[in-house]
Amino acid sequence: MTLGLRKIILLMLIGSVFLMANIVLVANWLSEKGLPDFANHIRSNYLTGTAITVVVALLILLVNPGKAGTARCFIRRCPVCDRRLLGNPKYCSECGSNCNS
Numbered sequence: 001m002t003l004g005l006r007k008i009i010l011l012m013l014i015g016s017v018f019l020m021a022n023i024v025l026v027a028n029w030l031s032e033k034g035l036p037d038f039a040n041h042i043r044s045n046y047l048t049g050t051a052i053t054v055v056v057a058l059l060i061l062l063v064n065p066g067k068a069g070t071a072r073c074f075i076r077r078c079p080v081c082d083r084r085l086l087g088n089p090k091y092c093s094e095c096g097s098n099c100n101s
């Protein structure tokens with residue numbers, strides 16, 4: 001974690017604290033702008049159960065392409081002898097090959 005990232009997180013934390021302190025004011029302002037009616041319109045027309053299910057299924061099926069073959073359900077196998085590796089070893093105990101390549 002870099003220093004810039006820490007500063008951004010701290011600023012977001014301070015902003016969220018100020019927002020939480022004035023939550024009634026923010027809710028009244030959003031209600032004046034008509035946001036709850038718009039959100040109800042969106043929810044009733046576009047967010048059906050089927051759409052939510054499809055989006056969740058796609059998010060589950062979406063995997064990082066670089067890790068698709070190696071890290072399947074936290075069970076890793078040696079790329080040389082196909083022995084199952086427990087934990088996160090650097091070398092295979094069966095054939096001694098480097099597993100982190």
Ligand SMILES: [Zn+2]
Nearest residue numbers: 078081092095
């Ligand atoms: Zn091996």
